[in-house]
Amino acid sequence: xxxxxxxxxxxxxxxxxxxxxxxxxxxxxxxxxxxxxxxxxxxxxxxxxxxxxxxxxxxxxxxxxxxxxxxxxxxxxxxxxxxxxxxxxxxxxxxxxxxxxxxxxxxxxxxxxxxxxxxxxxxxxxxxxxxxxxxxxxxxxxxxxxxxxxxxxxxxxxxxxxxxxxxxxxxxxxxxxxxxxxxxxxxxxxxxxxxxxxxxxxxxxxxxxxxxxxxxxxxxxxxxxxxxxxxxxxxxxxxxxxxxxxxxxxxxxxxxxxxxxxxxxxxxxxxxxxxxxxxxxxxxxxxxxxxxxxxxxxxxxxxxxxxxxxxxxxxxxxxxxxxxxxxxxxxxxxxxxxxxxxxxxxxxxxxxxxxxxxxxxxxxxxxxxxxxxxxxxxxxxxxxxxxxxxxxxx
Amino acid sequence: xxxxxxxxxxxxxxxxxxxxxxxxxxxxxxxxxxxxxxxxxxxxxxxxxxxxxxxxxxxxxxxxxxxxxxxxxxxxxxxxxxxxxxxxxxxxxxxxxxxxxxxxxxxxxxxxxxxxxxxxxxxxxxxxxxxxxxxxxxxxxxxxxxxxxxxxxxxxxxxxxxx
Numbered sequence: 001x002x003x004x005x006x007x008x009x010x011x012x013x014x015x016x017x018x019x020x021x022x023x024x025x026x027x028x029x030x031x032x033x034x035x036x037x038x039x040x041x042x043x044x045x046x047x048x049x050x051x052x053x054x055x056x057x058x059x060x061x062x063x064x065x066x067x068x069x070x071x072x073x074x075x076x077x078x079x080x081x082x083x084x085x086x087x088x089x090x091x092x093x094x095x096x097x098x099x100x101x102x103x104x105x106x107x108x109x110x111x112x113x114x115x116x117x118x119x120x121x122x123x124x125x126x127x128x129x130x131x132x133x134x135x136x137x138x139x140x141x142x143x144x145x146x147x148x149x150x151x152x153x154x155x156x157x158x159x160x161x162x163x164x165x166x167x168x169x170x171x172x173x174x175x176x177x178x179x180x181x182x183x184x185x186x187x188x189x190x191x192x193x194x195x196x197x198x199x200x201x202x203x204x205x206x207x208x209x210x211x212x213x214x215x216x217x218x219x220x221x222x223x224x225x226x227x228x229x230x231x232x233x234x235x236x237x238x239x240x241x242x243x244x245x246x247x248x249x250x251x252x253x254x255x256x257x258x259x260x261x262x263x264x265x266x267x268x269x270x271x272x273x274x275x276x277x278x279x280x281x282x283x284x285x286x287x288x289x290x291x292x293x294x295x296x297x298x299x300x301x302x303x304x305x306x307x308x309x310x311x312x313x314x315x316x317x318x319x320x321x322x323x324x325x326x327x328x329x330x331x332x333x334x335x336x337x338x339x340x341x342x343x344x345x346x347x348x349x350x351x352x353x354x355x356x357x358x359x360x361x362x363x364x365x366x367x368x369x370x371x372x373x374x375x376x377x378x379x380x381x382x383x384x385x386x387x388x389x390x391x392x393x394x
Numbered sequence: 395x396x397x398x399x400x401x402x403x404x405x406x407x408x409x410x411x412x413x414x415x416x417x418x419x420x421x422x423x424x425x426x427x428x429x430x431x432x433x434x435x436x437x438x439x440x441x442x443x444x445x446x447x448x449x450x451x452x453x454x455x456x457x458x459x460x461x462x463x464x465x466x467x468x469x470x471x472x473x474x475x476x477x478x479x480x481x482x483x484x485x486x487x488x489x490x491x492x493x494x495x496x497x498x499x500x501x502x503x504x505x506x507x508x509x510x511x512x513x514x515x516x517x518x519x520x521x522x523x524x525x526x527x528x529x530x531x532x533x534x535x536x537x538x539x540x541x542x543x544x545x546x547x548x549x550x551x552x553x554x555x556x557x
């Protein structure tokens with residue numbers, strides 16, 4: 001179809017009589033034939049489950065739905081949906097047994113009540129620890145025991161078990177992890193920081209990076225910036241971020257944000273916002289709307305949420321919320337903002353419960369979730385077609 | 395230009411459909427069609443424009459949509475009320491026969507009306523998401539070119555998606 005097949009009258013004077021219809025078409029009887037670009041646009045707005053089903057429609061549909069370009073477009077539309085229709089929440093549960101549960105983020109935010117449902121995950125063993133390292137483009141990296149990782153897309157039910165990572169550190173090291181996407185190389189990477197304290201409080205590390213493309217672990221430069229505090233690195237702007245304490249851990253109350261660029265594998269630091277006056281404690285790192293954020297607790301009064309709107313520009317740290325305490329202060333130590341809603345509200349995980357805070361009205365609401373007791377951690381992920389395989393596109 | 399001339403001389407365009415029906419629309423409505431906006435900006439818009447590929451039935455609907463959106467956006471109402479109003483209008487507007495929806499989607503693409511294209515694509519997607527393979531083939535005029543064995547194999551990989 002020619003897009004600009006317009007005929008422009010050379011005569012600029014208006015016809016005086018509007019013509020009557022020559023004949024009313026009967027096109028409503030039979031479906032019109034749509035060009036393939038339009039079919040692609042419609043399909044890229046479908047949920048993953050429907051698309052997997054529609055692979056059976058024809059050979060052309062099968063190859064369309066499987067092709068990396070389509071997977072990318074579908075992912076982009078799903079990520080940008082302001083109502084979070086294609087986002088889900090994943091809860092890591094440790095009591096009474098290890099388990100993962102999920103629910104739709106949209107219904108959690110907007111429906112009167114939502115059920116958390118158990119999700120079978122690869123390598124599941126109720127007695128063995130499971131942690132979610134991170135999620136990116138619909139892929140989730142889970143750790144089952146300390147050196148056993150799995151890349152998994154729960155929406156298509158496909159997974160890949162990573163080769164074991166061997167690190168010769170005795171005694172047993174502390175481990176911090178991270179998972180993200182290296183855009184330059186179109187590669188998914190898992191990072192493991194294995195460390196232990198040596199004399200004088202020095203923290204020695206061995207850092208290994210797994211590349212999905214190469215399906216192997218490789219050692220990179222040791223961690224720069226002391227001892228990372230966060231278990232799981234926070235992925236934003238192509239980099240993983242950890243709060244870390246420089247060198248001598250017990251004498252320092254200073255924390256830096258240390259980044260690791262997944263493309264260049266170079267470490268850096270991110271300047272922090274000016275937290276202002278006050279007795280603040282428990283500064284927590286997170287990601288909000290694709291940007292790095294920090295939550296800063298002020299003893300017994302409030303928590304401020306700062307977002308780094310323009311990565312690399314210290315002046316762009318913006319205080320987006322200041323949330324007054326409504327619960328026991330201990331819960332705030334592990335609280336974190338999860339997402340910002342269209343109307344400006346923010347969803348906030350607080351201990352094992354959730355609140356939605358409306359900064360304009362300074363009001364709170366409490367979304368209702370059933371079949372969920374205490375959970376260890378919470379993550380959000382997107383429903384996508386991205387496969388945990390080297391050639392899946394992103 | 396003084397405001398009095400603006401009031402008396404509203405620029406209008408005449409749009410001619412495939413089946414020869416001519417619609418008179420104001421500039422504020424016409425510019426919602428990106429193809430026409432570009433013509434106006436390039437200063438090559440004549441007041442009489444023939445639109446191939448769009449029948450009068452569909453063009454009438456497209457103009458109704460653009461008119462409502464133009465009026466709501468220029469009216470003095472607050473952004474939230476205008477948003478709500480457009481949402482209600484869009485929902486009702488999408489309550490049509492699905493073949494008309496397909497035509498509207500195709501017209502929105504041809505005339506380059508981004509909001510209508512997005513709306514029709516989203517509506518069609520939610521309409522088909524729970525349909526069977528056979529229903530979808532019929533709706534999109536797609537012939538099944540799989541052999542029985544091939545189709546079975548594809549279906550087997552994601553059998554759970556059919557439940």
